[in-house]
Amino acid sequence: MKNTHKNVYISSVLLLGTMLSGCTNNQLEENTPAVDTTKKEHMLWDFEKPEYQSFLQHHNATTKLIEQQGNHKLQVIFAAKTHHESDIEFVNSSTWNWQALGNFAFALDIENPDKASTQLYIKTVDDNGRAQSRSVVVPAESNNTYYIELKGADLNTESGIRSNPPSWHSSYTPVLYRGGEKNIDVSKVTKVTFGTKGLLADKQLLIDNVRLIKPTNFDTEYLVGLVDEFGQNAKRDFNNKVSSTEQLLAISAQEQRQLKKSPVEGRSTFSGWQAGPKLKATGYFRTEKYQGKWSLVDPQGYLFFSTGIANVRLANTTTITGYDFDQKYIKQRAAGDLTPEDSIGLNTAPKAAWPSRYISSELRANMFNWLPDSDDPLADNYGYRREVHSGAVKKGETFSFYRANLQRKYQTRDEQTLMKKWRDTTTDRMLSWGFTSFGNWLDDDYYQQNRLPYFANAWIIGDFKTVSSGNDYWSPLPDPFDPVFIKRADITLATVAAQVNNSPWCVGVFIDNEKSWGMMGSVNSQYGLVINTLSVDATKSPTKAEFVKLMKDKYQDIAALNASWNSSIASWHEFSSGITVKNINKQVEADFSTMLFHYANQYFAVVEQATAKHLPNHLYMGARFADWGMTPEIRNAAAAHADVVSYNYYREGLNDDFWHFLADIDKPSIIGEFHNGALDSGLLNPGLIHAESQHDRGVKYQQYMYSVIDNPYFVGAHWFQYIDSPLTGRAYDGENYNVGFVNVADIPYMPLVNAAKEVNQQLYQRRYTNNAN
Numbered sequence: 001m002k003n004t005h006k007n008v009y010i011s012s013v014l015l016l017g018t019m020l021s022g023c024t025n026n027q028l029e030e031n032t033p034a035v036d037t038t039k040k041e042h043m044l045w046d047f048e049k050p051e052y053q054s055f056l057q058h059h060n061a062t063t064k065l066i067e068q069q070g071n072h073k074l075q076v077i078f079a080a081k082t083h084h085e086s087d088i089e090f091v092n093s094s095t096w097n098w099q100a101l102g103n104f105a106f107a108l109d110i111e112n113p114d115k116a117s118t119q120l121y122i123k124t125v126d127d128n129g130r131a132q133s134r135s136v137v138v139p140a141e142s143n144n145t146y147y148i149e150l151k152g153a154d155l156n157t158e159s160g161i162r163s164n165p166p167s168w169h170s171s172y173t174p175v176l177y178r179g180g181e182k183n184i185d186v187s188k189v190t191k192v193t194f195g196t197k198g199l200l201a202d203k204q205l206l207i208d209n210v211r212l213i214k215p216t217n218f219d220t221e222y223l224v225g226l227v228d229e230f231g232q233n234a235k236r237d238f239n240n241k242v243s244s245t246e247q248l249l250a251i252s253a254q255e256q257r258q259l260k261k262s263p264v265e266g267r268s269t270f271s272g273w274q275a276g277p278k279l280k281a282t283g284y285f286r287t288e289k290y291q292g293k294w295s296l297v298d299p300q301g302y303l304f305f306s307t308g309i310a311n312v313r314l315a316n317t318t319t320i321t322g323y324d325f326d327q328k329y330i331k332q333r334a335a336g337d338l339t340p341e342d343s344i345g346l347n348t349a350p351k352a353a354w355p356s357r358y359i360s361s362e363l364r365a366n367m368f369n370w371l372p373d374s375d376d377p378l379a380d381n382y383g384y385r386r387e388v389h390s391g392a393v394k395k396g397e398t399f400s401f402y403r404a405n406l407q408r409k410y411q412t413r414d415e416q417t418l419m420k421k422w423r424d425t426t427t428d429r430m431l432s433w434g435f436t437s438f439g440n441w442l443d444d445d446y447y448q449q450n451r452l453p454y455f456a457n458a459w460i461i462g463d464f465k466t467v468s469s470g471n472d473y474w475s476p477l478p479d480p481f482d483p484v485f486i487k488r489a490d491i492t493l494a495t496v497a498a499q500v501n502n503s504p505w506c507v508g509v510f511i512d513n514e515k516s517w518g519m520m521g522s523v524n525s526q527y528g529l530v531i532n533t534l535s536v537d538a539t540k541s542p543t544k545a546e547f548v549k550l551m552k553d554k555y556q557d558i559a560a561l562n563a564s565w566n567s568s569i570a571s572w573h574e575f576s577s578g579i580t581v582k583n584i585n586k587q588v589e590a591d592f593s594t595m596l597f598h599y600a601n602q603y604f605a606v607v608e609q610a611t612a613k614h615l616p617n618h619l620y621m622g623a624r625f626a627d628w629g630m631t632p633e634i635r636n637a638a639a640a641h642a643d644v645v646s647y648n649y650y651r652e653g654l655n656d657d658f659w660h661f662l663a664d665i666d667k668p669s670i671i672g673e674f675h676n677g678a679l680d681s682g683l684l685n686p687g688l689i690h691a692e693s694q695h696d697r698g699v700k701y702q703q704y705m706y707s708v709i710d711n712p713y714f715v716g717a718h719w720f721q722y723i724d725s726p727l728t729g730r731a732y733d734g735e736n737y738n739v740g741f742v743n744v745a746d747i748p749y750m751p752l753v754n755a756a757k758e759v760n761q762q763l764y765q766r767r768y769t770n771n772a773n
Contacts, residue, residue: 198651231401
């Protein structure tokens with residue numbers, strides 16, 4: 001008998017009807033194991049018989065059966081070093097029908113025989129293409145059971161947290177929800193995919209006992225009493241968990257004695273490579289290709305590589321409490337406001353509103369074991385969000401446990417004193433840890449500190465027209481041909497220039513972030529912006545009017561366009577009024593590419609001109625592309641205007657399969673965001689990249705950074721972010737990640753800090769003396 005590691009909390013699975021929708025009894029016998037209702041789990045494949053083979057498909061991966069003590073397991077080799085994505089799939093074109101199970105999960109045993117952890121992405125898809133995406137870290141040299149909840153009460157609970165605590169008591173490891181549809185059609189499941197993305201080495205996993213399980217021990221209070229008075233997980237113990245203000249003060253005092261106030265030895269005033277060559281000094285940062293490698297050059301003329309931490313600000317430390325006020329007391333956003341809601345500070349509700357305070361979400365309010373009364377000194381840390389991106393409520397009161405802990409730590413309520421102590425300690429840490437700069441999203445109160453180089457930032461927001469790529473994850477795209485957008489760009493850069501005040505410590509400015517420009521994978525997703533814009537009336541869309549002009553200039557006569565596009569558009573008037581392009585041939589695709597570049601070129605030209613006008617001595621750092629939201633046309637347009645092209649890339653490192661386009665662009669490039677996290681922090685979600693422990697976070701940090709440092713096109717990389725997300729999710733969108741260099745009590749994660757110190761110590765030697773390991 002095979003050992004299936006059965007759990008005492010798993011009940012009998014009663015399957016009513018056939019397991020495969022639309023299959024005959026003969027097909028059922030051929031395609032799936034027989035159902036034995038006397039067993040506690042329903043086995044799909046234990047790999048003792050060859051029935052799994054008809055379902056298995058490979059993409060940049062290989063499989064074979066291996067035998068261990070009489071058991072057979074499926075060995076999967078992911079060719080991750082040479083392929084950005086590698087996966088295997090169990091596919092059933094006839095679909096699996098698992099509806100009869102009620103609440104259930106898909107489970108399997110996974111063994112990792114290697115000495116490095118592996119992040120595994122698992123996607124379950126129904127016949128309508130709806131996919132539930134999840135991910136999990138498989139620790140090094142481990143053998144565990146993992147489960148994916150496919151039907152259950154938690155999937156229908158909007159908690160305002162990206163990843164809830166487990167709602168089922170089980171010794172099995174839950175695979176964390178990552179995105180897509182929480183509730184797919186479990187009566188018509190077409191495939192389950194297991195894969196890797198963005199790894200630096202091939203990976204090996206052993207899979208066994210693929211089955212369906214039905215947990216019954218549901219924790220009705222899994223979202224109750226999560227948070228203690230310090231903002232920590234009240235239900236778990238972990239390293240550096242604080243139990244008193246006195247403990248917090250002692251930890252802080254010990255750290256303060258060890259911090260330094262100047263760059264590490266061998267650095268220039270601006271943290272450049274003082275021991276390296278002296279190039280032309282302009283008094284400001286600039287770029288230069290030195291010995292075949294793109295580089296930043298500091299104001300004194302020394303080679304400079306930007307390592308640092310992004311999002312050093314308190315704006316994202318608040319979490320929704322589940323309370324609200326009478327809206328007549330809440331000051332709404334003013335016309336012309338330049339600051340996005342998630343970038344605003346506490347924005348506390350006025351005292352006049354407090355008597356009207358009421359519970360707007362019992363679910364949220366019950367998460368907290370403690371919140372201060374209105375007359376408590378720590379009530380200084382309440383705030384308010386007038387709008388959120390996603391969550392259990394659309395608006396409401398917030399609280400910053402991190403800021404409350406700063407008040408406890410520094411024993412002051414005075415705002416200026418508190419913030420100065422926080423800034424001084426933070427900058428001392430950056431210098432002590434060997435970082436050469438701050439990253440993006442830095443509180444502008446740091447801008448004139450004159451101790452560490454930094455990057456300014458802004459969003460261009462306003463009442464300008466927009467276009468849609470069909471994704472619009474954070475927001476629709478601006479219409480850069482709208483005169484209002486051009487005006488708002490000018491106002492935005494003028495505001496940034498006033499904050500920077502021509503400081504030589506400012507490397508450059510990032511404008512906008514992770515816009516949904518287009519997604520590779522299909523013509524429709526790549527050119528969604530063009531397709532959607534073509535469908536609207538040119539009199540209402542400046543971008544559509546530009547597309548009409550482009551096509552008129554190229555084809556002159558509508559008949560010529562129809563011949564090329566194999567279409568039947570009656571006239572240019574119809575084209576201008578709005579068309580739906582159904583058949584996309586190669587020529588249509590080429591014209592889409594031309595239009596998409598034309599759009600992006602205008603956007604980046606407008607921002608470049610505003611930057612040159614208001615910040616002529618500082619670098620334009622681009623718009624920080626998400627790897628999921630960029631296309632060749634967008635990158636080429638950015639490269640034509642930005643001094644440095646920026647990318648947010650959440651993987652374990654840079655591999656050539658994804659980054660092949662760098663040679664074609666040949667521009668200085670920078671990583672604006674990356675991170676990893678682990679669950680031994682007490683948080684409920686490790687982040688976008690999973691590590692198995694705090695030690696493993698340091699290992700993965702080094703691997704990522706070395707892959708950037710060794711790449712000749714990159715001039716820096718910034719970790720996101722300085723402070724862990726709140727345990728119950730940041731107010732704007734529920735991110736609850738262990739991605740900080742410090743936790744909610746402002747205590748550093750030393751395994752990660754020490755790993756960064758080691759990278760930073762050898763940074764310039766490795767980069768410029770070809771001393772790569």
